Amino acid sequence: MEYKKVAFNFKDIQEYQHDILIAELAEIGFDTFEDTANGFDAFIIANQFKETALNEVLIGFGDELQYTYEVIAIEPQNWNEEWEKNFSPLIINEDCYVRATFHEHHPQYKYEIVIDPKMAFGTGHHQTTTMMMLYILEADMQDKVVLDMGAGTGILGILASKRGAKEIVAIDNDEVCYRSAIENATLNEITNLTSLCGSKETIPSVDFDIILANINRNILLDQISSYASVLKEKGTIFFSGFYEDPDLDMIKAHCAKFNLTYVDHKKIGDWVAAQFLKG
Known part of the structure; x- marks a missing residue:
C-alpha cells in the first residue's frame, strides 16, 4: 500500500496544540504519527490524501x-514491522496486561489482551485509552450491553467482554479500525463483540447499559444526543479524548441538556476521561 508523509516543522508548538492537531488530522484520514526533532510526521494512504482538507x-x-510542511511520497514498507519495533507490553492497574502476538504470554494477570493494532488506534498506551480501561476495570460490567464508539482496535470492548459484559457493539468510521476490531476480538476469543463501520448513524436501536466514547471534543459534542437516546435510564457513559480546560466544562454543559449528570473524571497529563450518569 502506498503512503504519503506530511513532515511538519514548527517554530513553537505547545503539547495541547500538538495533540489537538494530531486528533484533527486523524479525522481526515491520517493514521500514523511519528515525533521528530522539530515537529512530527503524519502518514496517510496516498489515494486518501487531499491537500485542501489538510489546509x-x-x-x-x-x-x-x-x-512549514512538506508532502513526501514514501516507498511501500512493512508497516507491521515498523510498529512492532515500538509496541511494548503494557500493564494497567496491576491486573490487566496488554501485549501483541509476538510478546510472551503472562498468565499471572487477571486480564490479558492481545492486540495487533496495525494502522488502527488503540493499544492502551495513549493516556485516553489507559483512563478508559481504568474506568472499565472499576465499573460493574457483568451482563451489561455496551456501545464502544470510536472503537479503534476494539481494545475497550474486548476488556469489557473479559469483565463480564453480555454484548458489545464496537463502531468506528475507519475501515481499517472496523476490520482490526474483528481480528482482535478473534485473537482474544471474544464472541460477543459486533464490529460496525460508520458513525452515529450506525448506532443500532438497542438499549445500552454502558457507552464508551474515546474520540475528541468536537465529535463528542456532536454525538452526545445520539448516545443519550440509546442509553438506559441510570446507564453510564465514559468519555475521553479531550482536555480539562476548557473541554470538560463544555461537555458537562452539553450533557446536562440530555439528562446526563457528571459523576467524576480522571486526568493523566493534559488528557481527561469523565463519567456521566443518565437520570
Whole structure:
C-alpha cells in the first residue's frame, strides 16, 4: 500500500496544540504519527490524501501556529514491522496486561489482551485509552450491553467482554479500525463483540447499559444526543479524548441538556476521561 508523509516543522508548538492537531488530522484520514526533532510526521494512504482538507485543518488554528510542511511520497514498507519495533507490553492497574502476538504470554494477570493494532488506534498506551480501561476495570460490567464508539482496535470492548459484559457493539468510521476490531476480538476469543463501520448513524436501536466514547471534543459534542437516546435510564457513559480546560466544562454543559449528570473524571497529563450518569 502506498503512503504519503506530511513532515511538519514548527517554530513553537505547545503539547495541547500538538495533540489537538494530531486528533484533527486523524479525522481526515491520517493514521500514523511519528515525533521528530522539530515537529512530527503524519502518514496517510496516498489515494486518501487531499491537500485542501489538510489546509482546512491548519487554517482552523489561525495564527496560533507557525509551521512549514512538506508532502513526501514514501516507498511501500512493512508497516507491521515498523510498529512492532515500538509496541511494548503494557500493564494497567496491576491486573490487566496488554501485549501483541509476538510478546510472551503472562498468565499471572487477571486480564490479558492481545492486540495487533496495525494502522488502527488503540493499544492502551495513549493516556485516553489507559483512563478508559481504568474506568472499565472499576465499573460493574457483568451482563451489561455496551456501545464502544470510536472503537479503534476494539481494545475497550474486548476488556469489557473479559469483565463480564453480555454484548458489545464496537463502531468506528475507519475501515481499517472496523476490520482490526474483528481480528482482535478473534485473537482474544471474544464472541460477543459486533464490529460496525460508520458513525452515529450506525448506532443500532438497542438499549445500552454502558457507552464508551474515546474520540475528541468536537465529535463528542456532536454525538452526545445520539448516545443519550440509546442509553438506559441510570446507564453510564465514559468519555475521553479531550482536555480539562476548557473541554470538560463544555461537555458537562452539553450533557446536562440530555439528562446526563457528571459523576467524576480522571486526568493523566493534559488528557481527561469523565463519567456521566443518565437520570
